[in-house]
Amino acid sequence: MKLKLPRILLMVCAIALLGATSTGCKKKQSDADIKAAVETALKAEPMSTVTMVDVKDGVATLSGECKDDMCKASCEKTAAAVKGVKSVVNNLTVVAPPPPPVIAADDPLTSAVNDALKAFSGVSATVKDGIISVTGKIAKADRQKLMMALQALKPKKVDVAGLTNN
Amino acid sequence: MVLQDKYKEIIDAATAAGTQDLLVREQDGVLYIDGSANGTTKQQLWDLYEKIDPDYASGDLVMNINSVSGVQEGAKLKITTNSSNLNIRKGPGTTHEIIGKAARHEIVSLVRKENDQWWVIKTDDGEEGYSYTQYLTPVEG
Numbered sequence: 001m002k003l004k005l006p007r008i009l010l011m012v013c014a015i016a017l018l019g020a021t022s023t024g025c026k027k028k029q030s031d032a033d034i035k036a037a038v039e040t041a042l043k044a045e046p047m048s049t050v051t052m053v054d055v056k057d058g059v060a061t062l063s064g065e066c067k068d069d070m071c072k073a074s075c076e077k078t079a080a081a082v083k084g085v086k087s088v089v090n091n092l093t094v095v096a097p098p099p100p101p102v103i104a105a106d107d108p109l110t111s112a113v114n115d116a117l118k119a120f121s122g123v124s125a126t127v128k129d130g131i132i133s134v135t136g137k138i139a140k141a142d143r144q145k146l147m148m149a150l151q152a153l154k155p156k157k158v159d160v161a162g163l164t165n166n
Numbered sequence: 167m168v169l170q171d172k173y174k175e176i177i178d179a180a181t182a183a184g185t186q187d188l189l190v191r192e193q194d195g196v197l198y199i200d201g202s203a204n205g206t207t208k209q210q211l212w213d214l215y216e217k218i219d220p221d222y223a224s225g226d227l228v229m230n231i232n233s234v235s236g237v238q239e240g241a242k243l244k245i246t247t248n249s250s251n252l253n254i255r256k257g258p259g260t261t262h263e264i265i266g267k268a269a270r271h272e273i274v275s276l277v278r279k280e281n282d283q284w285w286v287i288k289t290d291d292g293e294e295g296y297s298y299t300q301y302l303t304p305v306e307g
Contacts, residue, residue, distance in 0.1 A: 098191045101198035101228070112283055115260045115298065119248070140221075144212055147222050149300055152230045152282060157196050159225045 029084040031055040038082045045078050051092065053079070058086035066092045103130040104154040116149040123163065130156030134163045169197035169226055176214045176229070183207040185231070197227045202235040205303075232282060234304060241276045242305040243287060245269065252302075254295035258284035266293035273305060 029037075035055040042051050042062075051064040060079050066072040076090045104112070110127040117123055123136040123146065132155045138146060143165070150158050169192050170177065177190055180201060188201040203211070208231040215229060216222070237243075245252045245268045254266035258280045268274055268289055277286040277294060285302060288294040 098189045101189075101191060101193055101200070111259055111261070115283065116300070118260055118298075119300070143221060144216055145300075147215075148208075148212060151228050152232070154230065155228060156194075157225050157228065158222070160222055161225075165221070 031057065034058065034060065034082065034084040038079045038085065041078050041082050042075060045075060051075060055085075058084060059089060060085045060087075061089040061091060063091040064093075065095045067095060067097075069094055102154055103156045106130065109153055109155060112153045113150065116146075116153065119149075120146050122166075125150075127155075131159055132157070133159045133161075136162070137164050137166050140165045169195075173197055173199070173215070173218060173227055175218065176211050179214055180207070180211055180231075183210070186235075195226060199227065199229045199231070201230075202232045205233040207231070208233040234299060234302075237276060237279075237304045239276055239278060243274050243276055243285075243302040244305050245272045245274065245301060246303040247301045252297055254287065254289070254293055254297055256295060258296045260298075262296065265295045268293070268297065274302075276302075 032055075035053050038053045038055065038060050042053065051062055051066070054061040054063070060082070062075055062079055066075060072090065072092045072094055075092060076088050079085060080088045106127050106129070109130065109132070113125050113127055113132055117125060120138060120142060123134060123138055125132050125134045127133075132150055132153075134146075134150070143163075147158065147160075170190065176199065180188055180199065180203070183203055185201040185203040185207065188199075190197070190199050192198070199211075211229065211231055215227065219227065247270050249270065251267040251269050253260075253264045254268060255262040256265050257263075266289070268287070272289065274287045274289050274297075277288050279285050280296060283299055284296045285299050286294065287297050287302065
């Protein structure tokens with residue numbers, strides 16, 4: 001009897017200890033585990049770009065750049081859904097979109113196109129609403145030079161459907 | 167985004183080559199790629215363009231890689247016409263009167279840049295006027 005009691009006590013203690021640690025693990029993940037989980041979740045997010053995650057006491061802080069507000073909101077939602085995340089601090093910044101392309105007005109574009117075409121006999125072009133439509137015949141080797149010259153004039157588009165190879 | 171995928175090779179190569187002021191954006195079904203790079207990079211990007219879109223038939227990319235943006239006033243330029251002399255004109259445009267000529271492979275100097283297409287150049291003989299930049303190649307070094 002003297003020996004049995006401590007043994008039972010020891011077993012009870014051991015079970016209690018095991019139970020405590022295992023449930024403890026389930027309830028409280030380490031911040032590093034949560035960070036890794038959030039990072040994995042964000043990687044699956046197609047819109048996220050340069051996001052950094054920091055987790056402290058279950059609070060996930062997101063920083064970095066997102067391409068738009070939708071991406072920012074969606075990253076926050078993704079992070080918040082990760083197990084163990086208590087709350088999300090969204091410090092993501094939305095990058096300014098690049099300025100829209102500058103399209104030349106038709107008049108200066110037309111004269112610039114005429115200047116450029118001087119070097120390419122047999123090629124002519126018209127300009128309308130910023131679109132250069134090229135017609136005629138050209139040596140295949142000269143086509144690239146022609147395109148370099150025309151696309152540098154800030155057109156909306158260069159249409160070469162009417163241009164055939166010599 | 168579809169066009170950025172189609173021309174991804176160009177965008178990646180431009181980025182890898184350190185193209186300055188690189189801008190890539192899409193509008194109304196056309197992708198616009200702008201930037202400044204040296205002549206070698208420009209040629210490389212255009213060769214990729216031709217590979218992806220033979221004969222440039224799709225009309226869904228406008229690429230403007232400026233290889234002469236870094237050229238300073240006073241820089242030496244070589245006349246790189248195909249065979250003929252290069253006209254020197256009174257103003258920036260082929261409607262302006264021809265006031266001089268520079269021989270093929272002659273070296274001239276840059277006086278001023280009017281725009282991307284027309285520069286004011288000066289020959290060793292003192293002739294000064296506007297010439298078309300396409301036939302002016304900066305002399306390295």
